Amino acid sequence: MFDVKVKAEVLREVVDVISTLVDEAKFNFTKDAVSVKAVDPAHVAMVDLTLERGAFESYRADDGELGLDMDKVKEVLKLARPTDVISITHEEEKNRLVLNVGNTTRRMSLVDTAGMSDPKVPSLNLPAKVTIRADELRQGIRASESVSDHIALIAGPDGFEIVSEGDTDTVSHKVSKELLEELSAKETVRSLFPLDYFSNMVKAISTAPTVRLYLGSDYPVKMEFKVSGGKGEVKYLLAPRIESDS
Amino acid sequence: MFDVKVKAEVLREVVDVISTLVDEAKFNFTKDAVSVKAVDPAHVAMVDLTLERGAFESYRADDGELGLDMDKVKEVLKLARPTDVISITHEEEKNRLVLNVGNTTRRMSLVDTAGMSDPKVPSLNLPAKVTIRADELRQGIRASESVSDHIALIAGPDGFEIVSEGDTDTVSHKVSKELLEELSAKETVRSLFPLDYFSNMVKAISTAPTVRLYLGSDYPVKMEFKVSGGKGEVKYLLAPRIESDS
């Protein structure tokens, strides 16, 4: 059984987070929460999202799973204002999802989850931790966009830095320790990432004022932020690129 | 003689209504009103628009007709704010139209009306009548757009419904009797229409708060609404598509 009501703005946040990496996703649900784990087709990034039942206006569910096409859910979201309530019901006999917003009802076929794996979130030992305002992170990414396809994320005892190095030009966006919400980095660590992936992940942050980054040297970055006013959490993982000596 | 002054917002409404179906149109005028009847090139839809002399700031005309290119009139409208007054004068000796807005004067060649027919508006006996808020109709069309190229319009004793059926998904936008301005339907009637035509017709409604639909089963739909605060009226007619059994 899956029969819930949720505000459009909450569902939109969830869909934006997931559709950054995949077009279709398996939603696992229990009586307490909905969760999604997915790896992008190029196996470069992973998302691990949890939304507690408290994030919903009403929530009734047994253990189960639903395969959803993110574009179809977005089409329903386009019909709703942020605070409109969308009701979502699984019609088990017909194996379809019925979404209702206002006077509109959409009956949606489900995606077969047989071919969808449950990716295992790797356990990583990342020595540096940075909590930064999402706005500041966005500004750093905007600054990097014109110069290179890659960015280096650097954390050290003094602060956090995003560096983008092109053939002729270099952009550095440096946030000193005092301007960070939190910084824990005994040594300076540095890893290189594909800018498009990292940028899209940051764009998926809609309401969270801050985001936490876990970093190492030539290691993946883990990005954590809240959704639905703290009633849900997102963990993104992004693989590093090999940094060539120059 | 044709020598009038009209607010840009009134002319824009008229041009939007007509250019939904045709690029060029014959404007017939008498001393009391301007009227346009036109059929789209695919012969799927018809427009029948009347604008009384009271919709103009000033109006002097004998019986006559003018062939106008809608895009050229739109170019003049782009130069005007909604409440700007546009003066339009027919220079008969040169057979051109002179439009004036502010400090700008456009001298415009006319389109030859020799090849333009005067379509006859068919008399139809449509058993159901629905008056609905234009906003509600727009929302129903937006909901349908992602699922199919066609929509079924259904009216019955309980209400009015727009249904769009795709291969895997279905969208229904149902407005119950209580939410309609007016409903007269003894039996349930249903006809299928091309979504793009119907959507463009609804988009041409700019100021009218409500629109009246006349419907039958596998029959054309007639759509009526006011322009220029009631000093003009539009009647659209749209042919049905054959509904295949499924």
Add this chain to the structure above:
Amino acid sequence: MFDVKVKAEVLREVVDVISTLVDEAKFNFTKDAVSVKAVDPAHVAMVDLTLERGAFESYRADDGELGLDMDKVKEVLKLARPTDVISITHEEEKNRLVLNVGNTTRRMSLVDTAGMSDPKVPSLNLPAKVTIRADELRQGIRASESVSDHIALIAGPDGFEIVSEGDTDTVSHKVSKELLEELSAKETVRSLFPLDYFSNMVKAISTAPTVRLYLGSDYPVKMEFKVSGGKGEVKYLLAPRIESDS
């Protein structure tokens, strides 16, 4: 030495004025001012811009020159709000420019100025002078855009007129003497210009409320306006087109 601070809105005005004609430009500077003279690649138009040291928040410079890529400077401007201060420093040993806005630093390679000429501004004897509100000029250009690729600029004792003549239609935008800020034209003069160039030059006027035009018959037009609240000045020169008899 070149080490200055300037508000983003001032730098943006300068960059917009120059990039209308060229992608790269040589900035000449002295201890009192920065100036740029450039001719577009088709040799149809010229810009001559001067920005006094008073337009900067701080200014330290010896005599020198810097070759700049306008697109790169625009990329830095995208990161700044209008009143943000951008610091610009020439690192002579590495021959690069360092631009700093907020937490972002961009190190930018310079363009080789060896191939950039210093165009000589021709001395022209243009008999008519018109000072017009920039808004009025923009409206006149908008009106002309749909009809032809060329516009005639006409000044006479009674006023100023922009005329655009197409195959079937004509647009005239006439500003009578009383609506001009200033008019000096003993005889009527008329020259024809490429609309795209003239339109782009007018679009580069961002803050100046008025613009002064110097005109002759089949002669270039000189356009003058202020930037940075009067602490800088722009002179554009645009070559006429030959008017064919029709």
